[in-house]
Amino acid sequence: MEYETIIGLEVHAQLLTESKIFCGCSTRYGYPPNTQTCPVCLGMPGALPVLNKRAVEYAIKMALAVNATIHFESVFARKNYFYPDLPRGYQISQYEKPIASGGFIEIGAGSRKKRVGISRIHLEEDAGKSIHPESELEGETSVDLNRCGVPLIEIVSQPHITSTQEAYLYLTKLKQLVQYLGICSGNMEEGALRCDANVSVRPKGTEKIGANTEIKNLNSFRGVEKALTFEINRQIEILRKGGVVEKETLLWDEKKQIISVMRTKEEAPDYRYFPDPDLVALRVTKNWIEKIKKSLPELPDQKKARFVQKYKIPEYDAEVLTSSKELADYYEECIKHHPQPKSVSNWMMGEVLRQLKEEKVGIKELQIDPKDLAGLLKEIDDGTISGKMAKEIFHQMAHTGRSASEIIRGKGLAQITDEGYLTQMVEEVLKESAEKVKRYLTGKEKLFDFFVGQVMKKTQGRANPELVNEILRMKLSKRRNA
Numbered sequence: 001m002e003y004e005t006i007i008g009l010e011v012h013a014q015l016l017t018e019s020k021i022f023c024g025c026s027t028r029y030g031y032p033p034n035t036q037t038c039p040v041c042l043g044m045p046g047a048l049p050v051l052n053k054r055a056v057e058y059a060i061k062m063a064l065a066v067n068a069t070i071h072f073e074s075v076f077a078r079k080n081y082f083y084p085d086l087p088r089g090y091q092i093s094q095y096e097k098p099i100a101s102g103g104f105i106e107i108g109a110g111s112r113k114k115r116v117g118i119s120r121i122h123l124e125e126d127a128g129k130s131i132h133p134e135s136e137l138e139g140e141t142s143v144d145l146n147r148c149g150v151p152l153i154e155i156v157s158q159p160h161i162t163s164t165q166e167a168y169l170y171l172t173k174l175k176q177l178v179q180y181l182g183i184c185s186g187n188m189e190e191g192a193l194r195c196d197a198n199v200s201v202r203p204k205g206t207e208k209i210g211a212n213t214e215i216k217n218l219n220s221f222r223g224v225e226k227a228l229t230f231e232i233n234r235q236i237e238i239l240r241k242g243g244v245v246e247k248e249t250l251l252w253d254e255k256k257q258i259i260s261v262m263r264t265k266e267e268a269p270d271y272r273y274f275p276d277p278d279l280v281a282l283r284v285t286k287n288w289i290e291k292i293k294k295s296l297p298e299l300p301d302q303k304k305a306r307f308v309q310k311y312k313i314p315e316y317d318a319e320v321l322t323s324s325k326e327l328a329d330y331y332e333e334c335i336k337h338h339p340q341p342k343s344v345s346n347w348m349m350g351e352v353l354r355q356l357k358e359e360k361v362g363i364k365e366l367q368i369d370p371k372d373l374a375g376l377l378k379e380i381d382d383g384t385i386s387g388k389m390a391k392e393i394f395h396q397m398a399h400t401g402r403s404a405s406e407i408i409r410g411k412g413l414a415q416i417t418d419e420g421y422l423t424q425m426v427e428e429v430l431k432e433s434a435e436k437v438k439r440y441l442t443g444k445e446k447l448f449d450f451f452v453g454q455v456m457k458k459t460q461g462r463a464n465p466e467l468v469n470e471i472l473r474m475k476l477s478k479r480r481n482a
């Protein structure tokens with residue numbers, strides 16, 4: 001029997017605001033535990049929350065980017081549960097009336113394009129962090145409340161995702177969007193983007209959706225892929241044996257690469273949601289939304305389409321080049337100095353990306369300025385250096401931060417294209433190999449390569465080979481006709 005998979009993803013994105021969502025505390029990451037807290041985010045009795053306008057603006061940006069409907073009125077609610085990293089005993093979130101709903105994110109390319117529906121986007125505050133000791137024998141669990149009250153948006157997808165691959169594409173696109181919008185760093189390792197997945201499997205062709213499990217704690221792209229594969233196989237195995245999948249919350253253990261049961265899944269009623277009496281309803285005006293809309297940057301899909309149209313590069317190139325805004329900016333800056341879109345694109349997709357992967361850095365950390373990469377490509381097109389030399393020079397540029405011209409001139413790497421000088425070298429070679437020239441003229445055509453080799457030797461391999469060939473052919477045919 002064949003099975004099909006139904007996946008819905010809930011993604012939490014930490015918003016890049018300076019201060020927290022309901023107080024003035026800083027949101028900076030990596031500061032000593034509990035140094036960025038105040039009575040509001042510590043949940044002291046009587047301390048009242050005040051909403052951060054920038055957080056709302058960022059949520060609206062996201063909603064606009066995925067074509068969601070923004071609601072003029074939304075309501076903050078208390079989600080009640082007890083956990084040591086939640087000092088108030090409830091999380092302020094949005095429940096019945098979220099800030100936005102509907103919309104979609106498009107994934108895939110060409111004929112495999114697909115829209116994954118968005119069910120809702122809501123604003124909420126983050127909880128703190130429990131820090132567990134390395135082993136149970138040493139020390140005890142402590143809590144860091146710096147993260148309490150950091151603004152989040154939760155983006156809940158429809159159960160439209162049908163494979164691990166699609167889940168990966170969806171997350172990649174989502175990360176790309178928040179980074180383009182500048183509302184979230186997208187850094188999964190720092191927890192700025194976190195994902196929970198709802199997974200269920202059913203025999204192909206059946207209508208009924210079985211119980212789904214929720215996997216928590218997916219904090220890397222590889223983790224998502226591995227955990228989903230693990231869980232899909234686990235559920236198929238249960239169904240094959242005639243069993244029933246239990247509705248559970250599962251925890252993915254990145255270190256051990258296994259899934260364990262966290263608790264039986266709670267339902268919404270367990271949280272006893274109710275509107276937060278400390279906060280008035282959030283009202284946004286049409287004018288404000290329009291203003292935010294006008295401030296939106298060019299988004300990945302628009303940029304990709306423009307690259308194809310303006311620079312006449314293949315869709316695949318445009319897709320790769322617009323994968324991050326920084327990479328796209330680098331490309332366009334390079335073209336300004338060397339208006340050869342396809343050759344710039346080839347170099348970026350080849351050497352540049354290889355270098356970034358090797359150094360494990362982003363384009364911003366690359367030691368080569370776009371202007372200098374343009375300079376290097378110009379040297380190739382001018383015939384000063386060969387493509388092979390260019391690759392070597394590129395690596396030197398990446399390691400030293402020097403320009404192509406500095407390296408070429410400083411190292412004498414430049415190809416010799418001086419016709420007078422090369423003619424002189426050719427004449428010398430022909431004179432020194434008089435015997436071989438005779439044999440060549442009587443039909444030993446293969447000796448031609450030998451003469452080329454001798455010229456290259458004399459010039460330490462720096463002679464422009466095409467030019468050497470041309471001069472040699474001319475000189476030899478003159479001798480034949482003499």
Ligand SMILES: [Zn+2]
Pocket residue numbers: 020023024025036037038039040041042149
């Ligand atoms: Zn605070």
